[in-house]
Amino acid sequence: MAIPFDRDFDAPYGVDIQVSPRIRRVLAPNPGPFTFKGTGVYIVGGDDVAVVDPGPDMPDHIEALKRALAGKRITHILITHTHIDHSPAAKPLKQWSGAQTYAFGPHGAGNADKSVKVEEGGDMDFAPDIRLRDGDVIEGADFTIDCVYTPGHTSNHLCFALREERALFTGDHVMGWSTTVVAPPDGDMADYMASLAKLRARDDAVLWPTHGGPVENPSYLLDAYIRHRREREAQILSALGDGVETIPEIVSKLYADIDKRLHAAAARSVLAHLIQLIDEGRVVVTGSGSAARYKRR
Numbered sequence: 001m002a003i004p005f006d007r008d009f010d011a012p013y014g015v016d017i018q019v020s021p022r023i024r025r026v027l028a029p030n031p032g033p034f035t036f037k038g039t040g041v042y043i044v045g046g047d048d049v050a051v052v053d054p055g056p057d058m059p060d061h062i063e064a065l066k067r068a069l070a071g072k073r074i075t076h077i078l079i080t081h082t083h084i085d086h087s088p089a090a091k092p093l094k095q096w097s098g099a100q101t102y103a104f105g106p107h108g109a110g111n112a113d114k115s116v117k118v119e120e121g122g123d124m125d126f127a128p129d130i131r132l133r134d135g136d137v138i139e140g141a142d143f144t145i146d147c148v149y150t151p152g153h154t155s156n157h158l159c160f161a162l163r164e165e166r167a168l169f170t171g172d173h174v175m176g177w178s179t180t181v182v183a184p185p186d187g188d189m190a191d192y193m194a195s196l197a198k199l200r201a202r203d204d205a206v207l208w209p210t211h212g213g214p215v216e217n218p219s220y221l222l223d224a225y226i227r228h229r230r231e232r233e234a235q236i237l238s239a240l241g242d243g244v245e246t247i248p249e250i251v252s253k254l255y256a257d258i259d260k261r262l263h264a265a266a267a268r269s270v271l272a273h274l275i276q277l278i279d280e281g282r283v284v285v286t287g288s289g290s291a292a293r294y295k296r297r
Contacts, residue, residue, distance in 0.1 A: 003224040006176045009037055009213040014064035016043070020165055022143060023208065026068050028055040030085055033261050036177050036211040039085045042169060043068060044162060048141040050076040051099075052160060052169045053210045054089035062092050069097070075140050079103035080171025081157040082123040086210060090126060102138065103128035103158065108186050110155025122154075122186075132158060150199065152192025153180050159199070166205035168218070174199065174225060177212035183268035189229075189276040196226050229273075236273050237296060240283065245293040247271060 011017060013029040028039040039055035049072045055061055074097040079087045082103070090101050104110065107122035109131075132138075134149035138160075148159040150173045160169040172180055173195060182192045200222045207215035215221050232254070239250050247267050255266045274294055277283035285294050 003179065003228055004217075004221060005178065006213060006215075007036075009177065011037065011040075013038065014060065014067075016064075016068035019208075019214070020167065020206075022046075022162065022165055023167065024068065026061075026064055028058065028061040028064075028085075028089075030056050030058065030061075033259060034181065034265070035085050036175075038211070040208075040210055040212075041065060041089075042208060043072075044145070045072075045075075045140050045143050047071075048073045048075050050074075050078055050138065050140055050143065050145065051093065052078045053080055053086045053171065054093045056085050057088035057092060062089060065089065065093060066096060073097075074099035076138055076145075077101045078138070078145070078160055078169075079126070079128065080159065080169065080173075080210065081154045082107040082126050083154065083172070084123050086171065087123045087126045100129035101126075102130045102132055104133070104149065104156040105131050106156070108155060110151045110157075111186060148198070148202075150195035151188065152182055152195045153187055155186050155188065155191070157195075161202075161204065166203065168199070168202070168204040168207050170199075170207045170209050170215075172210060174207055174215065174218075174222065175209040175212055176207070176215040176221065177209075179225070179228060181265045181269060182272040183265065184272050184275055187268070187272055189269075189272035190279065192272075193226070193229060193276075196222060196229075200226065232269075233273050233277070236270060237277070237282070240294055240296045245295060247274070247292070247294075 011027045019025050024043040026041045030038045041055050042052040044050045077090050077099050106127045132147045136147040138145040144163040146161040150157050150159050153172045182189050204218050207218050247270050250270050251267050284297050
């Protein structure tokens with residue numbers, strides 16, 4: 001089953017666009033290999049609003065958000081996770097509006113009890129005013145949002161479900177234009193697969209990723225996501241069986257047809273799969289770091 005990617009997304013930067021009865025979006029001008037066309041900031045509600053993933057701390061983007069939010073009362077600033085394209089604008093937005101920030105926790109919060117060193121690229125300065133947990137409910141004047149804990153991409157990743165539209169803001173957990181990077185040590189493949197299964201068991205009508213357009217057939221995309229990860233796992237095991245023993249060699253074999261700028265991220269995802277396979281007793285490793293060699297058990 002091929003993943004039904006939809007890369008037909010075109011929106012102007014810095015413009016407030018109504019995308020559903022209760023949701024508006026402002027696109028930040030930060031396109032790239034991991035952000036697609038940029039960070040889509042969602043504004044939920046009418047006169048009282050919640051802002052989901054305010055995005056990068058870029059002056060032009062902050063001014064665009066202020067224009068979009070003029071005359072509104074921001075009641076909640078919601079953060080799916082703390083990568084630098086998602087949470088840094090929360091600080092100036094909070095200073096401007098006085099609204100509180102809500103998130104699972106600071107970067108690496110889901111692994112805090114494991115003393116895991118998190119990767120670079122996180123917003124290390126962010127700490128939420130209110131820490132959220134799975135099942136928490138956020139209520140506004142005309143919206144109700146359920147918190148859905150979905151670790152995997154990061155250990156502090158949350159999705160936010162808008163009850164009134166059966167819509168789920170998925171951050172980077174599920175995107176319609178690309179697969180999601182799972183990068184250890186904070187990213188965890190076993191957690192990621194469990195979180196995909198968790199969303200597959202839900203009944204959301206539409207997904208709103210932070211990058212790209214909406215996903216209007218969630219169950220089909222989620223099935224394809226899960227199938228893709230299982231196929232990738234099988235490909236890694238097959239490569240190991242053929243005597244390919246290092247992560248760079250596996251990446252060269254399995255990702256030969258993708259942009260080489262993404263090979264470093266692909267290596268992190270391969271490592272995430274290998275860690276899961278080692279934990280399951282299906283692969284063994286000798287050495288560490290760049291000298292690590294992997295074999296099927």
